[in-house]
Amino acid sequence: MIAVKADKVNKRFYQHNKWHTVIADCSFEVEQGEFIVITGNIGSGKSTLLQLLGGLDRPDSGKIYLGDKELSLLNGSDLASIYRKDIGYVYQNYNLLSGLTVYENIIMSTILNHCRYDKDYLLELVSRLEISDVLYHNSRNLRNEQKQCVAICRALINRPQIILADEPTGNLGEHLKREALDLLLEYIHQYQRTLIMVTNDPEILIFADNIFELNNGQITVTKEKCKKRHILLC
Numbered sequence: 044m045i046a047v048k049a050d051k052v053n054k055r056f057y058q059h060n061k062w063h064t065v066i067a068d069c070s071f072e073v074e075q076g077e078f079i080v081i082t083g084n085i086g087s088g089k090s091t092l093l094q095l096l097g098g099l100d101r102p103d104s105g106k107i108y109l110g111d112k113e114l115s116l117l118n119g120s121d122l123a124s125i126y127r128k129d130i131g132y133v134y135q136n137y138n139l140l141s142g143l144t145v146y147e148n149i150i151m152s153t154i155l156n157h158c159r160y161d162k163d164y165l166l167e168l169v170s171r172l173e174i175s176d177v178l179y180h181n182s183r184n185l186r187n188e189q190k191q192c193v194a195i196c197r198a199l200i201n202r203p204q205i206i207l208a209d210e211p212t213g214n215l216g217e218h219l220k221r222e223a224l225d226l227l228l229e230y231i232h233q234y235q236r237t238l239i240m241v242t243n244d245p246e247i248l249i250f251a252d253n254i255f256e257l258n259n260g261q262i263t264v265t266k267e268k269c270k271k272r273h274i275l276l277c
């Protein structure tokens with residue numbers, strides 16, 4: 044089943060008195076249950092692509108589908124509902140609500156959805172990412188590493204269909220990076236969910252099913268798992 048599809052997507056920005064094409068006529072499909080890494084040089088458009096897939100920005104042309112829903116056909120409230128229920132987004136700059144506690148930040152989407160959250164699951168998440176002891180602290184007082192862990196817990200708490208994660212381990216030390224990656228990969232394997240992650244970390248790339256490399260607005264796809272199998276066979 045196709046979880047995410049891009050069909051001839053284009054995006055450009057006006058900067059320094061001219062238009063810059065960031066995503067050029069890109070088409071691809073992501074199967075449910077896959078782990079995709081988006082990689083590329085600084086400024087190559089990785090975050091832009093992730094934002095387009097999450098409906099946080101709109102393409103200039105082309106279509107993006109989440110499951111069978113085409114994003115441009117949805118009105119604001121449908122999009123917001125999909126965003127809260129079906130997508131777990133880990134922002135590059137965390138985007139925590141700084142007046143609220145860690146706990147409130149994590150469960151905010153469940154409050155907005157008028158649904159219950161699984162308290163045991165929340166406790167497991169915060170324990171594994173080592174933020175249990177700051178659960179009732181104001182999120183503004185956390186270290187960046189802790190903020191990143193809160194952002195990951197918040198993305199997972201609803202058990203969404205798709206996780207879109209923008210450099211989710213960029214501020215984590217080696218041990219927590221490993222734990223966060225384990226948590227995300229266990230999640231998609233256990234629930235057959237989809238993970239699309241922006242990262243250039245070679246230790247993470249090796250776990251991806253496919254790697255989308257962005258260069259001059261174009262995407263080159265590498266089948267990472269096939270490559271690994273090939274290496275094993277050699």
Ligand SMILES: Nc1ncnc2c1ncn2[C@@H]1O[C@H](COP(=O)(O)OP(=O)(O)OP(=O)(O)O)[C@@H](O)[C@H]1O
Pocket residue numbers: 056057058063065083084085086087088089090091092
């Ligand atoms: N809202 C915007 N308005 C104008 N230009 C933008 C906007 N968003 C992104 N850009 C430009 O688009 C290009 C791609 O940005 P983007 O953040 O997607 O790249 P990236 O690959 O994620 O970069 P990094 O590795 O630094 O995170 C950059 O030149 C950036 O300045």
